[in-house]
Amino acid sequence: MLVVVHEDYDALSKKGAEIIASRMRQKPNLVLGLATGSTPLGLYRELIRLYKNDGLDFSKIVTFNLDEYIGVPPEHDQSYHYFMRHNLFDHINVNPSHVYIPQGMYGDIKISSFETNPKIEQFCTWYEDEIKRHGGVDIQILGIGGNGHIAFNEPGSSLGSRTRIKTLTQKTVKDNSRFFKSAEEVPRYAITMGVGTIMEAKELLLLATGDGKADAVKSAVEGPITAMCPASALQLHRRAIVMTDKAAAAKLSAEFITYG
Ligand code: PGA
Numbered sequence: 001m002l003v004v005v006h007e008d009y010d011a012l013s014k015k016g017a018e019i020i021a022s023r024m025r026q027k028p029n030l031v032l033g034l035a036t037g038s039t040p041l042g043l044y045r046e047l048i049r050l051y052k053n054d055g056l057d058f059s060k061i062v063t064f065n066l067d068e069y070i071g072v073p074p075e076h077d078q079s080y081h082y083f084m085r086h087n088l089f090d091h092i093n094v095n096p097s098h099v100y101i102p103q104g105m106y107g108d109i110k111i112s113s114f115e116t117n118p119k120i121e122q123f124c125t126w127y128e129d130e131i132k133r134h135g136g137v138d139i140q141i142l143g144i145g146g147n148g149h150i151a152f153n154e155p156g157s158s159l160g161s162r163t164r165i166k167t168l169t170q171k172t173v174k175d176n177s178r179f180f181k182s183a184e185e186v187p188r189y190a191i192t193m194g195v196g197t198i199m200e201a202k203e204l205l206l207l208a209t210g211d212g213k214a215d216a217v218k219s220a221v222e223g224p225i226t227a228m229c230p231a232s233a234l235q236l237h238r239r240a241i242v243m244t245d246k247a248a249a250a251k252l253s254a255e256f257i258t259y260g
Pocket residue numbers: 036037038039040143144145146149150151
């Protein structure tokens with residue numbers, strides 16, 4: 001695992017985008033794994049800049065997003081479909097038919113039957129098959145939760161898990177409630193790539209910034225490999241880069257660190 005500590009968020013975002021851009025130049029039909037959340041926003045802004053100013057070409061890449069809420073329509077401003085359009089896809093020349101984001105809407109299925117719904121299971125199998133059909137994800141961008149989660153794989157998620165439905169923790173539901181007009185709208189479930197799915201990407205690029213991530217980064221990089229910190233599975237990956245700012249690296253042992 002390569003741990004690179006950057007001066008600040010801008011430097012990290014620039015370096016992250018450079019890595020993605022260099023992989024795209026080496027392989028124009030790169031299969032790129034994308035993440036939502038506040039952390040990759042700077043990297044996406046930088047990719048947009050490279051498209052506009054340097055002619056970075058997205059026309060042949062294929063993208064797979066990690067996760068999506070269930071029951072939140074794609075046009076809702078809290079859906080990950082909306083997030084990706086707004087923060088990246090609307091500003092680059094990606095081919096819309098090359099974009100994969102887990103489907104969040106399943107008609108009028110009752111929430112109580114979500115967890116065992118065959119339509120959702122079918123979708124998850126199809127998503128995994130599509131990743132395989134494209135030859136697997138070449139490089140996967142990841143954030144990390146303050147509790148060590150990756151995508152919606154909360155602590156306790158099997159390290160071998162595949163794309164599936166997950167019940168959101170009460171804390172996540174509570175944290176999200178401020179973004180929705182009513183309590184009924186707040187999603188209780190999500191579809192997420194599993195830890196096992198993520199680990200099959202050929203390369204992983206995990207981004208972490210701010211002191212709120214320092215404990216999670218320490219557990220992920222130096223702690224035991226445990227389902228209680230799903231990001232610790234990265235220790236088993238042959239090509240994992242962890243990029244942080246100084247605050248998120250504050251609790252790491254200095255010997256592991258390369259300065260970017
Ligand atoms: P953040 O979320 O980038 O908004 O901090 C990361 C995550 O929870 O995976």
